Amino acid sequence: MLRMDETVLRLERIFAEIFWTDPGPPSGKTRDNTASWDSLAHLNLVLSIEQEFGIALADQEVVDMTTFAAALEIVRTKSHTPDES
Amino acid sequence: MLLRQALALLRSARYSDDRQLSLLCSFEPLHFKTYLQAFLAERVPGGVPRVTTWGYDQLDVGLQESSHALRVHPALLFLSWADLHPHLSWRTRGPLALPTPDELRTRADDLRARLVKWLEARAGADSYVALPPLAWLPSSDHVAPGALGPDAVSVPATLWAVVAEIARKGCRVLDLPVTTLNWRDLLGAGCPLTVEESERAARRAVDLIYPPEPRRKALVVDLDGTLWHGVIGEDGPERIAYGPEGLGFPFHVFQKFLVKLKHQGVLIAFCTKNNPEDVLSVFDRLGMPLSLGDFAAYRCNWESKTDNLRAIAGELNIGLDAVVCVDDNPAELAEIASTLPQVRGFGTPRTGPDWLQLFEALQRCFATWRVGDEDRARTASFAAERSRTTALSASAVSVEPGSLTHLRGFDLELTVRQDAFGDPRSLELINKTNQFRLTGERWSAAEWLRKQETPGSVCLSARLRDRFGDFGTILVLVGTIGPDRCAELQEFVLSCRAFGRGVEAAALEYLCRSAGVACVSGRFIDTGKNAPAARFLRSLKCEWTDGGRWRLTRPVIEASAKDVLDETGMRVHASNG
Numbered sequence: 107m108l109r110m111d112e113t114v115l116r117l118e119r120i121f122a123e124i125f126w127t128d129p130g131p132p133s134g135k136t137r138d139n140t141a142s143w144d145s146l147a148h149l150n151l152v153l154s155i156e157q158e159f160g161i162a163l164a165d166q167e168v169v170d171m172t173t174f175a176a177a178l179e180i181v182r183t184k185s186h187t188p189d190e191s
Numbered sequence: 192m193l194l195r196q197a198l199a200l201l202r203s204a205r206y207s208d209d210r211q212l213s214l215l216c217s218f219e220p221l222h223f224k225t226y227l228q229a230f231l232a233e234r235v236p237g238g239v240p241r242v243t244t245w246g247y248d249q250l251d252v253g254l255q256e257s258s259h260a261l262r263v264h265p266a267l268l269f270l271s272w273a274d275l276h277p278h279l280s281w282r283t284r285g286p287l288a289l290p291t292p293d294e295l296r297t298r299a300d301d302l303r304a305r306l307v308k309w310l311e312a313r314a315g316a317d318s319y320v321a322l323p324p325l326a327w328l329p330s331s332d333h334v335a336p337g338a339l340g341p342d343a344v345s346v347p348a349t350l351w352a353v354v355a356e357i358a359r360k361g362c363r364v365l366d367l368p369v370t371t372l373n374w375r376d377l378l379g380a381g382c383p384l385t386v387e388e389s390e391r392a393a394r395r396a397v398d399l400i401y402p403p404e405p406r407r408k409a410l411v412v413d414l415d416g417t418l419w420h421g422v423i424g425e426d427g428p429e430r431i432a433y434g435p436e437g438l439g440f441p442f443h444v445f446q447k448f449l450v451k452l453k454h455q456g457v458l459i460a461f462c463t464k465n466n467p468e469d470v471l472s473v474f475d476r477l478g479m480p481l482s483l484g485d486f487a488a489y490r491c492n493w494e495s496k497t498d499n500l501r502a503i504a505g506e507l508n509i510g511l512d513a514v515v516c517v518d519d520n521p522a523e524l525a526e527i528a529s530t531l532p533q534v535r536g537f538g539t540p541r542t543g544p545d546w547l548q549l550f551e552a553l554q555r556c557f558a559t560w561r562v563g564d565e566d567r568a569r570t571a572s573f574a575a576e577r578s579r580t581t582a583l584s585a586s587a588v589s590v591e592p593g594s595l596t597h598l599r600g601f602d603l604e605l606t607v608r609q610d611a612f613g614d615p616r617s618l619e620l621i622n623k624t625n626q627f628r629l630t631g632e633r634w635s636a637a638e639w640l641r642k643q644e645t646p647g648s649v650c651l652s653a654r655l656r657d658r659f660g661d662f663g664t665i666l667v668l669v670g671t672i673g674p675d676r677c678a679e680l681q682e683f684v685l686s687c688r689a690f691g692r693g694v695e696a697a698a699l700e701y702l703c704r705s706a707g708v709a710c711v712s713g714r715f716i717d718t719g720k721n722a723p724a725a726r727f728l729r730s731l732k733c734e735w736t737d738g739g740r741w742r743l744t745r746p747v748i749e750a751s752a753k754d755v756l757d758e759t760g761m762r763v764h765a766s767n768g
Contacts, residue, residue, distance in 0.1 A: 119195070120195050123195045123198055123199050123202075124195065124198060126202060145380070146221075149221065149222075149376070149379075149380055150194060150198060150222075150225070153194050153222060153386045154193065154194045154195040154198075156386070157193050157194055157195075157386060157387075158193065158195065165375065168375075168379075
């Protein structure tokens, strides 16, 4: 099981590396405020998250994952991450 | 490598201005392309070849551009079943049904014609093809998963037949480790590869297209416990096992594997701690796959392994970094590893799977895409060299330093080929020669093709024969001839096997005569290994200028060549081919 703070850090690193051309903190990124978040980047994001956390996203989750917060929620749910204490 | 790591690697990569790799496929390569680019960035960090791809279903555009503007660059064609017929994909807009045999045949003929035309337009460049896995073939048959109906069997057979034909025409076939279908990304983005298989397939493709280290040249094996089971000096020749049964069977296969390597141009040698009379006198009477004549060199004595390896490398005129050895004694291997770290050592296997691993490791050390006449005759050329040495020592002629008169009775014949750009051996010799060469540069097929297209370019090669045998093509010079009739050589290589015969002077004279050249110049870069080329230039008292540039005038070259021809009786003529 993953600790929540560790999950956030790992997810932030993925967002930072994929959307490196866009300014701003990774945790604030959404599909609307991130110019480089195109369909290819979205696929890279999905695959990087799957690889990093050893999970498989359902088709609906792939479609719904349009913000950092949504991605974190999906990862948290899929990997049963405990809340930060 | 994780995808995010690959993406990070690409951000910091230093891309080459003139190196590219065309990746052709009618599917979306997506993460396969990312990993291909990332592994290229690892393999060629100084100037990363940029991977060029075309959009989904744009194979024809890719074929067109990689046979014109990108013609000289390497190209990897990753086929899918839909390239044979559009219905052979889960994304088809047609029915999920197999095409009829007639339809398949017509489509295969069309694909074959397009690929042959593509290959012909890319003549001289490196072209690779990868086959699609069966898992990408949609279930369009009536049989259960895991089975193939008769019509489905004909699909792979048909595509393999197309690939076999282009392979015969020089296309290199890759066996990439892809066995599954990424259905989600195929339907969503058009990419049939999973991210994990993309990584493995891209890694293998880069290893094959840009090998991590150059091909080795010689394999030195131990005898007892490596070439046969048992100890010949203790058990006697009748008790050792090497036949195709029982304890000897793996050794029998290993010997046949060595024969195969020999036919591919690998020099086989043995090095054993034994009394010569226990081994040499009985070797050919044993009736093994290998005979003494298959060995380019051997040492049978009680000297140290490392001294013997040095001596064998010296006899074969190769560097120790071109040597691989196989030995059953871990202590010997440890000594080799510590004293001669350039030598690649492998232990003799104890179990079946280990033998297979050894075969694969050796295959990797000696892999080549092309086996030419020179490769097939390499061991024989060392036998001929021994005959030359014997003939020379048996004759009363003394070898004077700087004189070549002792070669007079050898019937030396130099056949010069002009426009040798088209001979694959030319580039091969340039890239494998270390000692007699002007620079340490190794050229890719793309760079070779660009040199060929440079205005005023010249490439001349020479083949040497004498009464003992054929040396094959032993010399290549490449350069450009300017309007002032001066030839500027970019490279001038001579195989070490032909040293000491004056061939280099004769070839330069031929260049001057045939191309009306008034002077020859170039640049010399000391690689630490190419002193023989510097010695030759200095022996002609060439003019040296700053930055290692040298220049020879035609009269100097002619005088030197005349001395060679007068002393050796060498005949020089043009090739008919």
